[in-house]
Amino acid sequence: MAKEILSKENIDLNVTLSSKEEAVRYTGEILVNKGYVEASYVDKMLEREELTSTFMGNNVAIPHGTEDAKGLVKETGLSVVTIPDGVDFGDGNIVKVLIGIAGKGDEHLEVLSKIAIVLSEEENIQKILDAGSKEEIIALFDEVN
Template sequence: MKEICSAASIVLNSKISERDEAIRAAGKLLVNGGYVSEKYIDLMLARERIASTYMGNHLAIPHGTDGAQSEIITSGISIIQLPDGVDFGGGELAYMVIGIAGKDGTHLDMLGQIAVACMEPDTVELMRRATSKQSIIDALGVAA
């Protein structure tokens, strides 16, 4: 089974300062990892216009719209660490942006795993301050 997150799909210490740019970057990592087609990025941005993917605890989990399944090649996640945060609307700062693409209905399981791992503010803070990609993988408990 293909890993759902690789070191190449993680960016540490990003200086992105705008929400849509962060979503595009998360999508590009998914494309580069072979998880999704290029069109999936547009569907991630469309999903954000419907409702914010900000989850609380300084975490955003952008993903495609309901019709995005055909653009997903295999399940995967991308992770962008933003130590200075990006405003996801209303002053809600995301320090971690985790792009997800779930094939064959696995997106809810992926969302659940990430949500449980990031339920504690200390976990998100640990990821925000992490100096290695492996630290983030370990904190999330994802296969890499």
């Protein structure tokens, strides 16, 4: 049976991170530790940031690996990290919600579209930040079918 794409174990609330690199590593390490990706996927996430920032606006970044990192993905998975104090992603872009993605094959496209639907509502970003429990975040993503 395939793993859940987003489970409570993949979510960390109210984390303090001091740099973009630390934020990307933290998000990626959740995916590594939960068995979604090989450890070297985190380096590919950092490589992606060097190519183009994964900052999406509205205090959100969606770190993910480069195209050539696909072979390092064991299972499609997400990690969600909230950083109430924010972390600077460069150019004054402050990130408070990190969503790490690892997609097997083309599954990342479906996952990205779900994330886009949830994040298209600014109030949902605030709901993620204000979440008192990991279940609240899972419920928010489960609403999108």
